Amino acid sequence: MGLTLALLATLVSLAVAVVVARRFKAARERAIARVASGSEIAPLAGGAVEYADRGVGPVLLTIHGAGGGFDHGLFFADELMGGGFRLISPSRFGYLRTGTPAAAVDEPDGGVAAQADAHAALLDHLGLDKVIVMGLSAGARSAAALAVRHPEKVRALVLLVPALDAPHSPVATDPTGGSRLAFAIVKAGGDFFWWLIGALGPNMVIRFVGVRPALLDQAGAQERERVLKIAAAIAPVSERAAGIRLDSACPHPVLPLERITAPTLIVSARDDLFNTLPAAEVAAARIPGARLIAYDTGGHLLVGRAAQTRAAVRAFLDEVAP
Numbered sequence: 001m002g003l004t005l006a007l008l009a010t011l012v013s014l015a016v017a018v019v020v021a022r023r024f025k026a027a028r029e030r031a032i033a034r035v036a037s038g039s040e041i042a043p044l045a046g047g048a049v050e051y052a053d054r055g056v057g058p059v060l061l062t063i064h065g066a067g068g069g070f071d072h073g074l075f076f077a078d079e080l081m082g083g084g085f086r087l088i089s090p091s092r093f094g095y096l097r098t099g100t101p102a103a104a105v106d107e108p109d110g111g112v113a114a115q116a117d118a119h120a121a122l123l124d125h126l127g128l129d130k131v132i133v134m135g136l137s138a139g140a141r142s143a144a145a146l147a148v149r150h151p152e153k154v155r156a157l158v159l160l161v162p163a164l165d166a167p168h169s170p171v172a173t174d175p176t177g178g179s180r181l182a183f184a185i186v187k188a189g190g191d192f193f194w195w196l197i198g199a200l201g202p203n204m205v206i207r208f209v210g211v212r213p214a215l216l217d218q219a220g221a222q223e224r225e226r227v228l229k230i231a232a233a234i235a236p237v238s239e240r241a242a243g244i245r246l247d248s249a250c251p252h253p254v255l256p257l258e259r260i261t262a263p264t265l266i267v268s269a270r271d272d273l274f275n276t277l278p279a280a281e282v283a284a285a286r287i288p289g290a291r292l293i294a295y296d297t298g299g300h301l302l303v304g305r306a307a308q309t310r311a312a313v314r315a316f317l318d319e320v321a322p
Contacts, residue, residue, distance in 0.1 A: 039070050041097060044121045046114065050097035051090040051122060058321070059128055060085040061119065061146075065137025065163070066247040067186065067209075067234040069096040075233070076136050080160060080302065082310040088131070090122055092139065094243030104246060111246065112253045116145035120153050130155040132321060133262075137274070137300065138163045138247045144283070145253070147260045154262040156321040158313055161210075161268050161276040161300050162283060165254050169278035178204035179273075186234065187248065189241030198232055205231040210273040210300020219304045227301055257286040263320035264290040267309055269298035276300065291316065 039052045052070045062077035064070070073089030091098040093115055104111025119142060123131060133154050135143025140162030147154045163171045173183055182204055185193045198205050203213040209231050216224045234240065264287045268280035277294055284292035293312055298305040 039091070039097065042122055042125045044118060044125060046118055046121060047099050047101045048097075049090050049118055049122055050095075051088060053126070054087045054089070055083070055085055057084045057086050058317075059131040060087050061123065061131050061133045061143075062087055062089045063119065063133070063135045063139035063143045064089070064092065064095070065139045065161075066244055067237075067240055068092075068136075068139070069240060069243075071096075072230075072233065073136075073139075075230075076160070077134060079306050080136075080309045081134060081158070081313050085132070088122070088126065088128070090119065092142065092243055093118070094246045095240050098243075100242050100246060112141045112145050112255075113149065115142040116149050119143075119146045120150040123153055129153070132156045132158070132317065134158045134160065135162065136160045137276070140164055141253055141255075144255050144257060144260065147262050147264075148255055148257070151259075151261050156317060157260065157262045157264040158316070159264065159266045159280070159283065160309070161272055161274070161302070162266060162279055163274065163276060164257075164279040164283050166278035166282045169275060171275055171279050174207050174210065174273040176207060179208045182208040183248075186237050187241060187245050189238035191236050191238050194235060194237045198228070202228055202231075207273060211303055212271060212273065212299060215271065215297060215299055215303055223303050227303065230301060257283055258288065260287045260290075263316070265293070265313065265316045266290055267293045267295075267302070267312070269295040269300070269302060269305070271297050272300045274300050 039050050042049045042051055050070055052074055054074060060077060062073040064073040069091045070089045074087055077087050093104045093111055094100040104114050107114060130153060133143050133146060140159040143159060147157050173179060182197060206213050206216060206227055211227055216227060266280045266284050268277040270277050280292060284290045295305050302309055
């Protein structure tokens with residue numbers, strides 16, 4: 001009897017393992033297929049850069065945050081800036097098909113200056129002059145650096161939940177154990193374990209992307225689905241791990257923000273689990289004429305604030321870059 005039960009348990013375990021393996025394989029194949037097309041490679045002097053070029057209208061250079069890639073840049077530009085732009089969306093150093101040049105590893109700023117120069121070189125490659133620039137989260141670093149180092153390239157600057165310098169209250173990842181585990185998995189490029197915690201512990205990945213689960217409970221099913229979709233889109237993490245490691249190793253660069261001459265709009269939320277509001281406030285105080293929008297709620301993904309943000313961005317651009 002004991003042998004029969006043991007055999008049955010073994011067979012059940014094997015069956016479960018087969019189902020899990022098949023589901024993971026299907027999810028990974030979908031993730032790879034999603035990013036396998038729709039981008040191009042620019043052979044720049046500093047190294048090849050992957051980018052997408054979509055749409056028509058005023059040119060918007062959209063710079064993704066940690067865990068992203070060109071696909072994230074496209075998504076957040078559509079969601080938070082609205083349509084009607086020609087979107088240029090590069091994958092930053094270490095993400096997807098963009099390599100990590102030695103300058104990004106060896107420089108004390110983690111390559112932020114080199115990344116900004118790569119943005120400028122991509123615009124030159126495409127024959128583009130002055131463009132609107134949006135930097136999201138960690139992407140705000142090279143977006144701001146571009147405005148400092150290449151002011152002739154930036155028509156207007158929009159920094160969303162910016163991971164910039166704030167000495168008195170620095171940007172940091174959520175300190176809970178679940179977020180630390182998720183962060184370790186992502187840095188290691190663990191595709192299976194990232195898929196597994198998304199399937200078994202969605203609240204863990206929700207906190208990992210800077211949003212309090214309670215906020216989603218209040219926001220409703222549609223916003224919960226949106227945040228989980230964004231978290232799932234970090235897959236395949238193995239294709240983004242080098243960039244994530246570079247972002248996490250990079251100290252928050254102390255940029256001469258007072259040298260930025262482009263009209264600037266900064267948006268953050270008080271309940272962002274990455275604590276970007278102090279950095280947003282510092283940046284708004286240092287960039288001449290910068291405007292700051294600080295929502296009381298919304299978290300790092302501006303939950304429930306997409307429509308407000310689009311309207312605010314449009315009003316800003318209509319005024320400063322009509």
